[in-house]
Amino acid sequence: xxxxxxxxxxxxxxxxASHKSQIVSQLLFGDIFEVLEKDEEWLKVxxxxxxxxxxxxxxxxxxxxxxxxxxxxxxxxxxxxDIIQVLTxxxxxSSFLVSAGSTMYGVDPERFSILxxxxxxxxxxxxxxxxxxxxxxxxxxxxxxxxxxxxxxALGIDCSALVQLAYKMTGINLPRDSAEQVNLGFPVHLIxxxxxxxxxxxxxxxxxxxxxxxxxVGMLVDKNHIIHAHGKVKVDLIDHNxxxxxxxxxxxxxxxxxxxx
Numbered sequence: 001x002x003x004x005x006x007x008x009x010x011x012x013x014x015x016x017a018s019h020k021s022q023i024v025s026q027l028l029f030g031d032i033f034e035v036l037e038k039d040e041e042w043l044k045v046x047x048x049x050x051x052x053x054x055x056x057x058x059x060x061x062x063x064x065x066x067x068x069x070x071x072x073x074x075x076x077x078x079x080x081x082d083i084i085q086v087l088t089x090x091x092x093x094s095s096f097l098v099s100a101g102s103t104m105y106g107v108d109p110e111r112f113s114i115l116x117x118x119x120x121x122x123x124x125x126x127x128x129x130x131x132x133x134x135x136x137x138x139x140x141x142x143x144x145x146x147x148x149x150x151x152x153x154a155l156g157i158d159c160s161a162l163v164q165l166a167y168k169m170t171g172i173n174l175p176r177d178s179a180e181q182v183n184l185g186f187p188v189h190l191i192x193x194x195x196x197x198x199x200x201x202x203x204x205x206x207x208x209x210x211x212x213x214x215x216x217v218g219m220l221v222d223k224n225h226i227i228h229a230h231g232k233v234k235v236d237l238i239d240h241n242x243x244x245x246x247x248x249x250x251x252x253x254x255x256x257x258x259x260x261x
Contacts, residue, residue: 002035003069004045004061007114009097010153011061013054017042023150024054025161025176027061029080029087030103030114032072035063048073049103050164052176068115075105078112078125079169083141083154085123092117099153100126100141101165126169132197132261139166139219142233159217159229163199166219172261178217185259191240196220198260202242202253216253218243 006027014021017039027033027047036053037044043061046053064072080102087098090111098121106112109121127134139162141154148156152165160178167174175181182201188194202216218228218238226238230245230252237244242255 001066002063003066004033004035004043004063005072005114006031006033006060007062007117008060009099010155011056013045013052013056013150015054017044017055019057021055023148025052025150026152027056028102028152029098030105032064032069032103033061047176049168050173050176062115064115072105072114076107078104078106078109078121080104080121080123081126081138081169082123085121088120088122090118090120099155100138101152101168128171130170130172132195134170135163135166135172135197135261136219136221136227138169139163139227139233140221142166142229143227143235145229145233147229147231147233157229157233162227162229162233163217163219167261174261179214181217182214182257182259185261188258188260191223191238191255191258194220194223194258195260196222198258200226200238200255201257201259203256214256220258 011027012023013025015024032048033045035043036046041058042055043058044055080098080100083100084097086095088095104112112119142162145154145157149158151157152161164174188198198220200218201214218226221227225235227235242251243253245252
């Protein structure tokens with residue numbers, strides 16, 4: 001069985017083995033995966049972090065053997081805490097950008113090694129603090145990042161990736177999609193009982209209740225405000241009906257479920 005790792009800033013994960021196929025997610029620097037299938041220059045992979053599957057172009061990732069894989073996952077994990085930061089490849093005397101939520105391995109970000117290459121990260125690290133307040137602070141780092149279906153960085157991010165990365169940076173792993181995230185945690189029955197960091201799940205406000213499915217997720221900043229990715233990452237008003245857009249002056253998403261992670 002083959003494994004791999006992303007050593008680029010970002011690698012695109014697609015629904016099918018084609019550059020024309022839609023983006024379903026992205027690998028960030030340090031993301032490890034298992035190779036499930038190969039189709040010419042494409043690899044179907046399953047991410048170690050959240051078990052998400054998709055197709056990635058082979059030239060965007062590095063293949064590793066099982067021994068390297070086991071060694072990497074046994075190392076302490078360091079998560080980048082800056083929204084965008086420079087990572088230096090000491091071995092190859094080059095530098096490139098990495099996004100918040102990228103993964104490094106070892107105990108010292110000033111000098112860590114992956115597959116024989118030495119790297120240096122001089123930015124801020126995520127705080128291993130599993131509090132909801134810290135998750136909110138992490139989400140707020142992404143304010144004004146443009147919306148991108150399948151995106152997982154400050155250059156483009158979707159709603160479920162926003163909450164996933166915000167919690168990843170606290171040391172809590174969430175699934176990739178809102179339809180899976182809604183199955184975690186404990187229900188909060190009333191918006192008045194909700195707290196900062198709680199996850200709110202929504203359906204399209206125009207859909208009938210009988211046909212509704214979870215299509216959107218956001219994180220409460222407080223009982224009256226929610227941060228979410230819709231057009232861009234922004235803070236909107238929320239009440240028992242759903243999200244009220246300040247710009248559009250109307251409700252855009254109907255509140256279905258509130259969960260506490």
